[in-house]
Amino acid sequence: MPVTSGATIGPYQVDREIGRGGMGVIFLAHDARLGRTVALKALPDDVASDPEHLQRFEREARVLASLSHPNVAAIYGLEESEGRRYLALEHIEGETLADRLKRGPLPLQEALEI
Secondary structure, eight states: OOOOTTOEETTEEEEEEEEEETTEEEEEEEETTTTEEEEEEEOOGGGTTOHHHHHHHHHHHHHHHHOOOTTSOOEEEEEEETTEEEEEEEOOOSOOHHHHHHTOOOOHHHHHHO
16 A cells, blocks of 8 residues: 555654655654654565565664664664554655765765765
């Protein structure tokens, strides 16, 4: 089932879609309990019920939970709503690396900072 603006997923109120890729769709959402903005990641509709993709998705959650790095979004939780799983992640403002690379190659110093 597609996620729409205003949908509620666990304690999260979905605002809008902010990104899409081969391994997920990212939504900007608000955590009403803690009063913070989060990013919710869901598997794309076409693979959301595939056992292999679900296993990878859960492995991604465990890996993220084991990391603590300023350049990696923190994971707040693994949620389930209407039979679909979501990662609740720290929302980081700014340009994606893909968008930055569209403007041209990174200077060495900028690449080292990333």
